[in-house]
Amino acid sequence: MAFDLEIRAADWRAHLAATHAALPGLVPVVKGNGYGLGRQRLAHEASRLGADLIAVGTYEEAHELLGSFLGDVQVLTPWRPFLPRVADPRLVHTLGRLADIPALAQQQPGARVVVEIETSMARHGFDRHHLAEAARAIAEAGLTVEGFAMHLPMTGGNLDEARLWCAVLEASALETTTVFCSHLTLTELEQLRGERPNLTLRPRVGTQLWLGRLDTLAVRATVMDVHTVQRGERIGYRQGRVPRAGHVLVIAGGTSHGIGLEAPRAVAGVAGRGKAAAKGGLAAAGLALSPFTIDGKLRWFAEPPHMQASMVLLPEGAKLPAVGDTVTAQVRYTIASFDTVREI
Numbered sequence: 001m002a003f004d005l006e007i008r009a010a011d012w013r014a015h016l017a018a019t020h021a022a023l024p025g026l027v028p029v030v031k032g033n034g035y036g037l038g039r040q041r042l043a044h045e046a047s048r049l050g051a052d053l054i055a056v057g058t059y060e061e062a063h064e065l066l067g068s069f070l071g072d073v074q075v076l077t078p079w080r081p082f083l084p085r086v087a088d089p090r091l092v093h094t095l096g097r098l099a100d101i102p103a104l105a106q107q108q109p110g111a112r113v114v115v116e117i118e119t120s121m122a123r124h125g126f127d128r129h130h131l132a133e134a135a136r137a138i139a140e141a142g143l144t145v146e147g148f149a150m151h152l153p154m155t156g157g158n159l160d161e162a163r164l165w166c167a168v169l170e171a172s173a174l175e176t177t178t179v180f181c182s183h184l185t186l187t188e189l190e191q192l193r194g195e196r197p198n199l200t201l202r203p204r205v206g207t208q209l210w211l212g213r214l215d216t217l218a219v220r221a222t223v224m225d226v227h228t229v230q231r232g233e234r235i236g237y238r239q240g241r242v243p244r245a246g247h248v249l250v251i252a253g254g255t256s257h258g259i260g261l262e263a264p265r266a267v268a269g270v271a272g273r274g275k276a277a278a279k280g281g282l283a284a285a286g287l288a289l290s291p292f293t294i295d296g297k298l299r300w301f302a303e304p305p306h307m308q309a310s311m312v313l314l315p316e317g318a319k320l321p322a323v324g325d326t327v328t329a330q331v332r333y334t335i336a337s338f339d340t341v342r343e344i
Contacts, residue, residue: 002224002252002308002339003259003329005036008216009343013045015213019205020049022186029206030065031057031076036333038341042210043069053092055180055204059084062091074146074180076204078116078124079104092146096125098134105141113138115174116149117165123151128168135173147178147202159188166196180204211333219338220326221292224309225250236303236311246315248302251292253310253329258336259291260305291330295319298330 020026028046030039039056043065046054053072056062062073063086071090077083078096081103089112093104096116104111115134118125126134138145150165152158162184169179178200184192193201211217226249229235229242242248253259290301290310295318302311314320321327 002222003257004220004222005336005338005341006218006220007037007341007343008218012213012216013048015216016045016049016209019209019212020051023189023203023205025200025202026051026209027053027055027074027180027202027204028209029055029076029204031055031061031206032334033337035206035210036331036336036338037210039065040068041341047071053202059086062086062088066090072112074114079113081107094124094149095134095138095143098126098130098137101134101137101141101143105143110142110144112144112146114147114149114180115145115176116151117168119150119152119165120161121151121153125149125151131168131172131174135175139173139175145174145176147176147180148174149180150182152181152183154183157188158184159191162188162192163195166192166199169199170196178202207334217333219329219331219336221251221253221329223249223321223323223325223327224252226320226323229313237306238303240303242302242313244313244315246313246318247320249294249299249312249314249321251310251312251327252308252339253292254306254308256307256337257339258331259310259329260288260301261335262332293328293330294321 028051030042034042039061043054047069051071053074054069055074055076056065058077059075062075066073066088072092073090074092075094079093079100087108092112092114094116095101095113116125118127148169152161162181166179177198180202182204184203189201189203226247229246229248231242231245233242235242235248255261288301289298290312292299292312294314299312299314302313
């Protein structure tokens with residue numbers, strides 16, 4: 001026990017079941033670090049839900065999960081000739097370039113594919129003006145079209161754009177009526193289903209499914225050491241001076257667990273920019289708030305976190321944990337790594 005994740009299993013699974021029931025055709029997304037819970041665990045949970053298909057991020061992830069998930073596995077990264085080759089009849093590729101159609105057909109005759117369109121995300125996919133040419137090339141190459149994919153932005157309403165792409169699909173020569181979609185709300189999905197009853201909408205969902213009930217997850221970090229310090233005393237790798245008397249706690253959880261790392265966030269509005277500027281100013285002064293909650297408050301790092309532990313300053317007067325006690329931590333699950341993940 002060091003830097004661990006506890007899952008309140010019954011409540012977490014109740015949320016998974018409710019989400020699965022609310023989103024017909026749901027395709028669980030199992031990619032990256034498995035949203036902090038682990039890819040294998042999520043693949044197992046997808047099987048428990050009865051999913052016939054999961055979506056993964058890369059071919060490396062597909063290779064891993066084809067061995068543990070019995071259904072089909074869709075790769076979200078578009079196929080490229082230089083990516084690892086994974087040949088399995090349960091694999092579904094994503095196509096987004098004309099040049100890749102004959103190359104994939106040559107490498108894997110009859111491969112199953114999803115045709116991705118370039119949405120306003122402007123990330124991957126066919127330009128809509130090339131879709132007819134793509135449909136002809138796919139048919140000539142003998143690939144099997146499993147669906148049409150639209151990866152939509154995360155902000156604002158996406159219904160109008162989803163309507164547009166459904167119309168594009170119906171006007172195309174693609175031999176499919178299945179649409180894989182990301183980032184549509186339940187209301188938007190229901191409205192689109194009502195408007196396009198001839199299409200089968202399959203929402204690909206990750207965060208909303210696995211992390212939709214954060215109150216069922218708890219991060220426990222073990223206190224490994226406690227030291228009394230005086231104001232001005234030098235400590236740590238960098239021998240910085242302690243700004244006030246109290247205690248330095250050495251707590252399990254460092255950069256190898258994702259502590260101190262931060263994924264860039266979109267900043268919008270005056271308040272958001274003000275917070276970002278204030279945070280940058282504190283960092284420039286060598287101050288950073290840790291994710292560890294001790295005696296009811298988030299506490300400051302005594303120095304930047306180390307690989308597997310962090311040094312945190314607890315001022316005089318605060319309730320002092322003992323060595324072996326655990327404290328809670330707030331983490332960004334998509335970049336977090338835990339020593340153990342256990343269900344309670």
